[in-house]
Amino acid sequence: MNIAVIGASGFVGYAVTKEALEKNHHVKAIYRRNSIPEHQNLEQFKMTIFDQEQFKQVIKDVDVVISAYNPGYYHVDQKSRYLDAYEVIFNTVKALNKRIIVVIGATTLIQYDGELVKHGFYPKPWLHALEGPDAVFEKYRFDKSINVTWVSPAAELIDGNKTMNYRYDTDHLIYDQNFESRISVQDLAHAIILEAESPKYEKMRFTIAY
Secondary structure: OEEEEEOOOOHHHHHHHHHHHHOOOEEEEEEOOOOOOOOOOEEEEEOOOOOHHHHHHHHOOOOEEEEOOOOOOOOOOHHHHHHHHHHHHHHHHHHHOOEEEEEOOOOOOEOOOOOEOOOOOOOHHHHHHOHHHHHHHHHHOOOOOOOEEEEEOOOEEEOOOOOOOOEEEOOEOOOOOOOOOEEEHHHHHHHHHHHHHOOOOOOOEEEEEO
């Protein structure tokens, strides 16, 4: 497959890029800052998706777009930047009739007591950092004109190992036997590439956890 990864040098984006390359896919890596190690199946594009014509040219021939977009946790107006960025991203993928997988946070998942994760689960500074992806999800979640799959990780996303031993849900937070909600970024990347290869959650959301 030909896969475009937005935010390919970030924590999630780089894990997704590595997983795709390990499975012999061709990756177009889009990022603003730090480059990533070269690979024979990797094309790197140091750019911003706000250069809409260049962005369109980069993704025009891919099979699927995977977005781990993040303007930076210290952006002066992170929420607005997220909304502006996804307006560009979604308008472009719609114009090109592309499928897109979008990684958001866990804060809009439902806890065992029926409350959203963002109510009492995370400290306030974390919630502020997640306002952007939450706003994007709330704005576009019911827009069926976009062929989007939303991906929410577990409550705790860690740098660990790829176990390929995790469970799925759609809108509810998953807990393990210790009442913890955790997933490694490596397993998250594994699930995302599986969805890219064999879609099961088109125009839906899924979450995974141990």
